Amino acid sequence: MRLTSFTDYGLRMLMLLASQPGQALSTAEMAARLRLSRNHLTKILQRLARGGLVQTRRGGGGGAVLAKAPEEIRLGAVVRLLEGGPQLVECLRPGGGTCTFDGCCGLKVRLRLAEAAFLADLDRSTLADITHPTVAA
Template sequence: MRLTSFTDYGLRMLMRMGSAPERAFSTAELAQEFQLSRNHLTKIMQKLAGAGLVQTRRGGGGGARLARPPEEIRLGDIVRLLEEGQALVECFEPSGGDCTIDGGCRLKSRLRVAEMGFIDNLNRSTLADIALTPIE
């Protein structure tokens, strides 16, 4: 399974935020630290905020901080959220894609089980387990 850059960057941001959960981080600061596009990180932060994983505040002294302790945030739930709308294979798309063997395919159900197993396995770990070493 390959994760999108959206998920990769989101995990990096959360790993950093998990290293100092009481602290607010600006997207500009995170973008500079990881050498990524601020606009891209802003979209990811909005998704995380919409799901209640982070709280954001505008203005001076603002930024984003974790909405819950890192010990309560499961990795599989993060990946499921950030990969939302990304089909593992074409036939998993809402339209069904251009699959010519739909109806007789015995692979699809196995891929669904594998995908669920991947998320379940990640959910055995929390953000606290992968938080970056605090930077002084």
């Protein structure tokens, strides 16, 4: 399975926030530290906020902070939240796409099982497991 850059950047953003407990970081500051587009990070931050993983504050001293302890944020949940788009292959999309093997294909089941195993493995780890103090540098 390949993760989109949206998810990759979201995970990095969460790691950065986890490495700075209680400190609100602006999107400009995160963009500079992560060397990423501020506009792109803003979209990711909005999704993370809607998903209840971060809180945002406006004004002086504002920015983003984690809404939960890093130990409570499962990586599988983050990936599910951020990867909410296209499926691995067309036939896994809602409605089934246009598969010429519809009804006589064993691939769909195997891919669903592989995706479930991938996410289950990520569910065994938390944000705390992958965050180190050197992230803040």
